[in-house]
Amino acid sequence: MSQHRPTGASDSAGPVPALPDLPEATVARLPVYLRALHSLAEAGNDTISSEALSTAVRVNSAKLRKDLSHLGSYGTRGVGYDVVLLIEQIEYVLGLTQRRAVALVGVGNLGQALADYAGFANRGFRIAALFDADRRLVGREISGLLVRHIDDLPQTVAEESITIGVIATPAPAAQAVVDQLVSAGVTSILNFAPCVLSVPDNVDVRKVDLAIELQILSFHEHRKASAPAASGEELTTTPGGLAATTTPRLPTDRRRPTEPKAVGP
Amino acid sequence: MSQHRPTGASDSAGPVPALPDLPEATVARLPVYLRALHSLAEAGNDTISSEALSTAVRVNSAKLRKDLSHLGSYGTRGVGYDVVLLIEQIEYVLGLTQRRAVALVGVGNLGQALADYAGFANRGFRIAALFDADRRLVGREISGLLVRHIDDLPQTVAEESITIGVIATPAPAAQAVVDQLVSAGVTSILNFAPCVLSVPDNVDVRKVDLAIELQILSFHEHRKASAPAASGEELTTTPGGLAATTTPRLPTDRRRPTEPKAVGP
DNA sequence: CGCGATTTGTGCACGCCTTCACAAGCGCCT
DNA sequence: AGGCGCTTGTGAAGGCGTGCACAAATCGCG
Numbered sequence: 001m002s003q004h005r006p007t008g009a010s011d012s013a014g015p016v017p018a019l020p021d022l023p024e025a026t027v028a029r030l031p032v033y034l035r036a037l038h039s040l041a042e043a044g045n046d047t048i049s050s051e052a053l054s055t056a057v058r059v060n061s062a063k064l065r066k067d068l069s070h071l072g073s074y075g076t077r078g079v080g081y082d083v084v085l086l087i088e089q090i091e092y093v094l095g096l097t098q099r100r101a102v103a104l105v106g107v108g109n110l111g112q113a114l115a116d117y118a119g120f121a122n123r124g125f126r127i128a129a130l131f132d133a134d135r136r137l138v139g140r141e142i143s144g145l146l147v148r149h150i151d152d153l154p155q156t157v158a159e160e161s162i163t164i165g166v167i168a169t170p171a172p173a174a175q176a177v178v179d180q181l182v183s184a185g186v187t188s189i190l191n192f193a194p195c196v197l198s199v200p201d202n203v204d205v206r207k208v209d210l211a212i213e214l215q216i217l218s219f220h221e222h223r224k225a226s227a228p229a230a231s232g233e234e235l236t237t238t239p240g241g242l243a244a245t246t247t248p249r250l251p252t253d254r255r256r257p258t259e260p261k262a263v264g265p
Numbered sequence: 266m267s268q269h270r271p272t273g274a275s276d277s278a279g280p281v282p283a284l285p286d287l288p289e290a291t292v293a294r295l296p297v298y299l300r301a302l303h304s305l306a307e308a309g310n311d312t313i314s315s316e317a318l319s320t321a322v323r324v325n326s327a328k329l330r331k332d333l334s335h336l337g338s339y340g341t342r343g344v345g346y347d348v349v350l351l352i353e354q355i356e357y358v359l360g361l362t363q364r365r366a367v368a369l370v371g372v373g374n375l376g377q378a379l380a381d382y383a384g385f386a387n388r389g390f391r392i393a394a395l396f397d398a399d400r401r402l403v404g405r406e407i408s409g410l411l412v413r414h415i416d417d418l419p420q421t422v423a424e425e426s427i428t429i430g431v432i433a434t435p436a437p438a439a440q441a442v443v444d445q446l447v448s449a450g451v452t453s454i455l456n457f458a459p460c461v462l463s464v465p466d467n468v469d470v471r472k473v474d475l476a477i478e479l480q481i482l483s484f485h486e487h488r489k490a491s492a493p494a495a496s497g498e499e500l501t502t503t504p505g506g507l508a509a510t511t512t513p514r515l516p517t518d519r520r521r522p523t524e525p526k527a528v529g530p
Numbered sequence: 531c532g533c534g535a536t537t538t539g540t541g542c543a544c545g546c547c548t549t550c551a552c553a554a555g556c557g558c559c560t
Numbered sequence: 561a562g563g564c565g566c567t568t569g570t571g572a573a574g575g576c577g578t579g580c581a582c583a584a585a586t587c588g589c590g
């Protein structure tokens with residue numbers, strides 16, 4: 001039941017970071033656990049077993065236990081985990097014990113929807129300011145928040161202790177916006193613009209690209225449409241003859257026959 | 266080599282039904298490459314080396330080459346990749362040679378923003394129908410699309426050959442909506458509702474949880490705030506009274522409290 | 531016509547993540 | 561008090577993904 005200490009380093013010499021060095025995969029799942037735990041707490045559960053929680057969040061129970069074990073040892077064998085305690089622990093590690101201030105840049109359609117999104121406020125965040133480059137939008141009020149001009153970023157970021165920026169601008173504007181955010185002191189960025197961003201090493205960026213998600217689904221659709229087709233005739237399976245925009249040229253694999261080696265499955 | 270069909274020699278002009286069995290990690294990156302390649306094509310580039318493309322998309326060039334090699338062999342040594350050919354290949358594997366019809370359920374703030382989002386149309390998708398359970402919204406028109414009642418789902422899905430559903434409803438409604446989508450024949454779902462969904466095995470679900478993204482960023486913020494803070498202050502750092510909702514109990518951590526971290530190795 | 535510069539495609543090793551399986555710990559019941 | 565069933569925490573194994581480093585392949589030039 002050793003703690004999160006990565007390797008059994010010597011206590012005397014090893015300066016241990018304040019936070020357990022969680023695997024990224026674990027970090028990404030903790031919020032999911034947290035959500036489920038809040039539900040359980042509201043439903044009046046005092047404790048929960050890893051097995052029960054794992055079915056709720058659709059995660060292998062061993063993986064769940066290992067994830068939680070990274071936080072320390074907060075379960076009771078034979079009983080399970082104390083729901084409230086676990087919530088507190090996860091919120092602590094995720095840094096949610098303080099309500100973090102977020103700046104939202106770009107109040108187009110998506111930006112407005114994000115500004116209104118209740119999920120942020122409900123889960124530890126406060127949208128502290130809205131920005132846009134369009135002077136016509138500046139001064140407008142969106143869900144109780146004044147839209148400021150992007151040039152006011154440095155001042156507002158400082159005043160409101162903003163550490164997280166959300167980019168909901170068109171792609172061409174995104175890089176300039178990040179640069180401004182970064183120089184204003186923001187060190188975490190959530191990017192909705194469909195483009196790659198350049199940031200210094202100390203800045204974290206997460207991207208959400210809506211079209212990419214659909215394209216990934218599209219791949220699986222394509223695959224499903226190919227394989228289980230017992231008829232085994234058509235390739236793209238399109239019922240109607242559409243495909244108007246791009247040239248629907250057929251794939252021509254010009255792989256060289258130099259390797260007759262046909263590795264069978 | 267020879268991932269999928271060794272079509273090279275025998276030009277039976279036959280279809281290539283068997284798609285290469287791409288690693289999921291590769292599938293997730295292909296859309297990013299595709300985006301960059303479109304830019305390159307517009308900029309007039311005929312060919313691109315893996316090195317150049319890799320810097321554009323911020324991916325290790327070896328990884329990039331390996332990803333592309335899964336598609337077949339479409340590069341020329343000493344030269345690079347043919348941009349147009351590569352675009353066609355990626356669009357083919359992703360199943361983008363046909364424009365896929367998408368149903369969007371839930372036209373609240375987020376749903377409306379998604380309905381307006383140009384990125385979908387620009388990248389191979391067509392929002393074919395909008396649905397909502399609220400009769401007051403049914404009949405309204407949003408960005409040129411009629412909002413239908415969710416009970417019309419089966420009919421519309423069939424008529425429009427919809428295979429992908431997007432859920433932008435509140436969490437409590439999401440599971441019921443998926444069930445309806447699935448029974449209507451939809452086999453891929455993009456879920457924006459903050460909850461876990463149950464679906465049959467043959468249905469793919471991808472989730473986008475905006476608050477989770479912020480929480481992951483929050484974790485890294487927390488970590489950054491702990492480690493490099495040379496001063497004694499560490500844990501929750503921010504001023505201002507907060508944490509009104511939940512008990513701001515400090516971590517009853519058995520792990521050692523914040524030790525000033527010395528520099529790494 | 532051959533040589534050097536360039537770039538692809540990939541074998542290999544390493545590290546992270548997942549999963550199984552099980553000993554250790556805890557509470558309850560008899 | 562002792563045993564029994566339940567659950568946690570984790571060692572070990574296997575799989576997947578990443579990145580290095582290099583042979584093979586191609587082009588351009590002398």
